[in-house]
Amino acid sequence: MLTAIHRFVEEARAGRNPRVITRMKSGWAMLGDPQVLRGYCLLLPDPVVPHLNSLDEHSRATFLRDMTVLGDAVLKVTGAVRINYEMLGNLEPALHAHVVPRFADEPEALRTMPVWSYDWGAALKFDAGREAPLMREIALMIEAMAQASGCALRDAGMLAAALSVFRSQKDLAHRAIAQVSDADLHVALDANTNSIAIIMKHMAGNMVSRWTDFLTTDGEKPDRNRDDEFVDWFASRAEIMAYWERGWTALFNTMESLTTDDLTKTITIRGEPHSVFLAIHRQLSHYGYHVGQIVQIARLHAKENWQTLTIARGQSQQFNQQMRK
DSSP, rough: OOOOOHHHHHHHTOOTTTTEEEOSEEEEEEEEEESSSTOEEEEEEESSHHHGSOHHHHHHHHHHHHHHHHHHHHHHHHHHHHEEEEOSSSSSOOOOOOEEEOTTTTTHHHHHHHHGGGGGGGSOOOOHHHHHHHHHHHHHHHHHHHHTOTTTTTHHHHHHHHHHHHHHHHHHHHHHHHTTTTGGGGGOOOOOOOOOOHHHHHHHHHHHHTTTTTTTSSSSSSTOOOOOOOOOOOOOHHHHHHHHHHHHHHHHHHHOOOOOOGGEEEEEEEEEEEEHHHHHHHHHHHHHHHHHHHHHHHHHHHHHGGOOOOOOOTOOOHHHHHHHH
């Protein structure tokens, strides 16, 4: 019988599940949906099995260890007072562990009750942009604990965390671009700045060059025409988006193919040696810089129609309280 757990694991393997925090030794750490309590996570075994007793002694111990490591990370990141662990499988008959942080400031009527007592229908639905910082912190905490214990999980966690940040960057840009008219995509703020269309074109050109044959060829491809990336010849939003997606496809295809063994390899960019680890972080920084530009330009074009992408001004305390509900 195929369950939602089987589907989630297949999506995680293919790099298509945005809720994945990191790959652990026994399976996948994922953020729960909805976030009935901030930091609620799941641990899914890979391969999927019916229940804990289906695992042999070694695999069972590994899964339980990973569950508590995930709990330790959530505890540290969220500031919870304890972690509740539950393995049920009555609705979805496949092994999965619920890792639920509990907080001192929960409503008195619910604080001592199981998490299922909350109104799950009213809880915050998963949002990749909003949850990315939390997921990154949990992934980095797992990595830090793995490093402290000398565990090879560190490298897998780094790859998963980097991929998560790349996805978050793309999502943030998309939510900003959606608020800009077709015409304003081509409008620069002044003669010395670039339009959103140009920034997208430059990013895509960089991605195709850097991530195509990433491990085996120089990151600056001979056929790349960087100067042309700053010439706007797009006739429509559809053309811009198609060009943009080509770049992200190259990035995601390569990132999803990398293994922990690849992190020790050396590549070159314009003939300059880089570890794979450094090259990934170089691109994270580069794309974050340009996505920030896109968001700021979009904000200025949208004017009073702008819908904030993060926490609205003056709403930090209210937002924090809502996240704890």
